[in-house]
Amino acid sequence: MLNRDCISSPSVESAFELLGKRWTGLILQALLNGQRRFKEVAESVPGVSDRMLSERFKELEEAGIVRRIVYPETPVRIEYTLTERGAALRPVIEHLREWALVHGVAEGKAKASPC
Structure with missing residues (x-):
């Protein structure tokens, strides 16, 4: 059972604040x-503007979750990848995806939970 103090800790709140921003997931x-x-990322996130995507990338870089790689070519090629810290989010994202499917959130219809 989770300790209620752990659930409401500032670190959890900060994580939700960063990761809960629109488009971040x-x-x-x-x-x-x-x-x-x-x-490629823009195409896989329908509806996100280039400006917003750029802003989210900067926030994720500052948080140490995403790494921006610049290749000194002509034209310059820039790619993004998850850092070790970012890759550690894989199980969290997979659990959230599973939770959303089980509870109908994926369809926009959250089912009532007995908890």
Whole structure:
């Protein structure tokens, strides 16, 4: 059983604040499949603007979750990948996906839970 103090800790709140931002989950899902270019991630996150995607990437870089790799080519090639810290989110994302499917959240119809 979870300790209620752990659930309401500032670190959990900070994690939800960062990871709960719009588009962040979809961006992370795209990067779970490996290193991607900006355009590839944008295509896998329908509706996100380039400006918003760029902003989210910067936030995730600052948090040490995403690494931006610049290849000195002409034209310059930039790719994004998860850091070790970011890759550690894989089981969390997989559990959230499973929870959403079990509880009908994926369809936008959350089922009532007895808990």
